[in-house]
Amino acid sequence: MPQVVHEFDWPDRVVVGTVGAPGARTFYLQARTGARSASVVLEKEQAALLAEKLDELLGELTADPGTGITVPAQTPAELLDDEPLDQPVEEEFRTGTLRLGWDPRTAQVVIEAYPLPEPRDDGELAFGEIDDEPDEVLLVRIPVGTARAFVQRTRQVVRAGRPACPFCGRPVDADGHVCALPDDV
Template structure:
């Protein structure tokens, strides 16, 4: 069976966004190029880890002598994207495994996402029937990571006593055993 590849080179927009109230949010990675939009569902933890790893790689690349890739130290203001997800959001698939790579020949990050298999926890990448493949510039990657960290952090506040999330309708604090 041939693999359906949702491929984006230099997309117009790539963002993580949510639908739903804090505590019941669904996370999506959404990519747009022209009028073509692809959204995939992913977990909050996957979003946070993706942003963390992008920033780690960018910070490592900055330390290379002479910063040969012109890595921005902060998010370029002209590419900040705080707009909501484009509607309607229809996920192509729920993400299982993801990979993040760096291509020094094009000075781009390469993000790959594969669907969760209903039979196994995660499909073997060699047997995938569908995937998302996105290549983004370093500036876009910095903006993506910043926005994603903000989206992840915008959930329910944490209880200062027990460290668990506080729901909008209340919270029963369970203090850890001391």
């Protein structure tokens, strides 16, 4: 079966956003060009790590004078996006693997999201099997200014969840919290 590629080259919008209340949020990576959009589910940790690694990549591009690229140190105001996800949010797949790269030909950051592998007949997940070609991929190419805005927004979305307990660091729910203090306190 041919692979379905949800490709967005210079998209109008690419964001991480959530659906649901803190503590029960579902994270999405969403890209849109015109009326066409695609949304894939991410774990909160995947979103946070994507922002961190993308920020590191932008730092490397800034530090390398050979790239000829000027990376904005701050998010350009015209690229700020605090709007909710485009509706309706229709999940293409749940993300298993993310790849991040740089395309020097187009001077764009490349984000690839691949689905979580389906369990095999024996119930095990099929990670890294040579003949397994994912059925789908989300492929997004964005310029460095958009990448800087993406990092800022993603970090804000990740932090917007439940507050952390000042004693144990675990999330505090709206209906209370049982603190799991370390043994040495």
